[in-house]
Amino acid sequence: MTQYEPVIGLEVHAQLLTKTKLFCGCSTAFGSKPNSNVCPVCLGLPGALPVANDEALRLAVRAGIALDLTINQTSIFARKQYFYPDLPKGYQISQYEEPYSSDGHLDVEVEGVKTRIGITRIHMEEDAGKSTHGVGGDSVVDLNRACTPLIEIVSEPDIRSSAEAAAYLRVLRDILVSIGVNDGNLEEGSFRCDANVSIRPVGQEKFGTRAELKNLNSFRFVQRAIDVEIARQTAILDAGGEVVQETRSFDPDTSKTRSLRAKADAHDYRYFPEPDLPPVVISDEMIEEQRAMIGELPRTRKARYMSEFGLSDQAASTLTGHPDQVAFFEGVISTEGTTKIDPKKVANWMLTELQRDIVTERQQIHFPVSPAQLAELIVLVDSDKISGKQAKEVYAGIVKTDTSPSTFVKEHGMEVVSDEGELLAICEEVVAKSEKQVAQYRAGKKGVVGFFVGQVMKATRGQANPKMVNQILTRLLEG
Ligand code: ADP
Ligand code: MG
Ligand code: ZN
Numbered sequence: 001m002t003q004y005e006p007v008i009g010l011e012v013h014a015q016l017l018t019k020t021k022l023f024c025g026c027s028t029a030f031g032s033k034p035n036s037n038v039c040p041v042c043l044g045l046p047g048a049l050p051v052a053n054d055e056a057l058r059l060a061v062r063a064g065i066a067l068d069l070t071i072n073q074t075s076i077f078a079r080k081q082y083f084y085p086d087l088p089k090g091y092q093i094s095q096y097e098e099p100y101s102s103d104g105h106l107d108v109e110v111e112g113v114k115t116r117i118g119i120t121r122i123h124m125e126e127d128a129g130k131s132t133h134g135v136g137g138d139s140v141v142d143l144n145r146a147c148t149p150l151i152e153i154v155s156e157p158d159i160r161s162s163a164e165a166a167a168y169l170r171v172l173r174d175i176l177v178s179i180g181v182n183d184g185n186l187e188e189g190s191f192r193c194d195a196n197v198s199i200r201p202v203g204q205e206k207f208g209t210r211a212e213l214k215n216l217n218s219f220r221f222v223q224r225a226i227d228v229e230i231a232r233q234t235a236i237l238d239a240g241g242e243v244v245q246e247t248r249s250f251d252p253d254t255s256k257t258r259s260l261r262a263k264a265d266a267h268d269y270r271y272f273p274e275p276d277l278p279p280v281v282i283s284d285e286m287i288e289e290q291r292a293m294i295g296e297l298p299r300t301r302k303a304r305y306m307s308e309f310g311l312s313d314q315a316a317s318t319l320t321g322h323p324d325q326v327a328f329f330e331g332v333i334s335t336e337g338t339t340k341i342d343p344k345k346v347a348n349w350m351l352t353e354l355q356r357d358i359v360t361e362r363q364q365i366h367f368p369v370s371p372a373q374l375a376e377l378i379v380l381v382d383s384d385k386i387s388g389k390q391a392k393e394v395y396a397g398i399v400k401t402d403t404s405p406s407t408f409v410k411e412h413g414m415e416v417v418s419d420e421g422e423l424l425a426i427c428e429e430v431v432a433k434s435e436k437q438v439a440q441y442r443a444g445k446k447g448v449v450g451f452f453v454g455q456v457m458k459a460t461r462g463q464a465n466p467k468m469v470n471q472i473l474t475r476l477l478e479g
Contacts, residue, residue: 022149023050042147044089069104086129099123118156162226225250324365331371
């Protein structure tokens with residue numbers, strides 16, 4: 001049987017995090033009352049004129065720089081004509097022949113194998129509205145989303161497996177979220193992906209005919225849909241058939257893709273330059289300003305966390321994968337007024353106790369304690385005020401409160417007794433009461449020191465500083 005190689009190219013639509021829409025001043029807030037954030041421009045009323053949103057352009061430029069694309073000095077908006085109920089103007093304003101950026105790449109890694117995926121272009125465009133079918137037997141349209149700003153990121157057909165596709169999407173999402181361009185929310189559709197999939201006999205250069213998969217609203221679905229599609233096309237070719245170029249939809253319930261429509265070609269859209277908008281001009285100053293906004297990208301930060309702090313690959317990935325994780329981690333290690341905190345200890349806490357209690361809401365991470373609270377907790381252990389075991393109790397006690405760890409320790413009488421005089425008195429008493437064990441110790445049975453430590457701990461309800469108790473007891477017993 002013929003062996004086939006999958007060829008995959010991804011088109012990602014990412015909503016830019018602006019307050020207002022791409023060509024009008026309407027709000028982009030998600031979840032508003034249907035058709036409440038609309039105006040003559042985004043409703044496509046005759047005579048209404050679009051004005052391009054500068055902030056959208058700035059965010060788009062930032063994304064282009066972060067993904068190593070060339071930013072084109074001028075670019076052109078065009079009309080892409082098609083009819084659909086959620087597209088009131090009868091065309092979508094998009095960039096076509098002259099996008100604002102082209103020719104970048106993204107490095108991904110799957111099971112230790114690194115691959116560079118080319119990015120053909122990123123262009124700006126407006127979103128369409130949202131149709132909902134079967135509402136009381138009707139189909140209804142909400143135009144709140146119409147005209148919200150998107151960038152479309154088009155990859156080269158360089159991807160060769162579903163795992164690579166998922167890895168590409170994860171890295172892409174992390175970058176866009178970390179630079180403040182997108183909220184990374186697949187469920188709400190602010191980060192959407194279409195996957196173009198074809199197969200070809202291994203060794204053949206020419207690409208096969210592709211199907212375009214839509215409706216992939218989670219990384220898991222992307223991977224599954226691609227695998228299912230590869231299997232479907234393989235079965236067709238093995239049976240001597242031909243794959244048709246079409247748009248297919250993935251149904252996660254049945255794990256099947258089904259045909260939606262024949263795929264339109266570019267000439268079907270009758271593109272022409274948008275007469276109501278001037279060419280987009282991007283200045284060198286804007287490029288430099290946006291380059292400065294980007295800061296350290298997740299991949300660079302991850303490498304630095306591993307080499308500078310000695311974090312594991314996995315720990316560094318988690319802590320650099322989301323800007324909120326980064327902010328929290330950096331917040332703890334840079335807490336002022338404390339001795340230097342070991343970043344590894346911070347990572348440990350964040351990946352165990354805190355990770356369990358984190359709440360993620362609309363892509364925002366809510367931590368169970370503040371960076372200052374965690375910093376203080378770590379310092380309490382480092383300075384032997386409490387034991388590591390007690391630290392977990394303190395943590396559990398202060399979760400979701402703003403009580404400081406030292407206040408909690410005081411209020412609960414957990415403070416370790418480190419007073420030399422106090423400990424000496426207790427140790428002397430214990431030694432005086434235990435003649436038999438003292439004799440055993442002095443006869444060379446050094447292990448019996450454990451008995452004394454136990455007695456002291458009992459007398460102090462576990463709060464004696466164990467290091468000091470050991471030292472004092474040894475001194476007394478060695479006589
Ligand atoms: P459109 O989908 O709008 O027609 P393109 O033709 O430029 O746009 O292709 C879009 C995506 O399809 C790109 O990501 C590209 O890499 C991918 N692609 C093109 N040809 C193939 C193919 N034969 N197999 C898989 N992916 C492909
Ligand atoms: Mg397409
Ligand atoms: Zn509007």
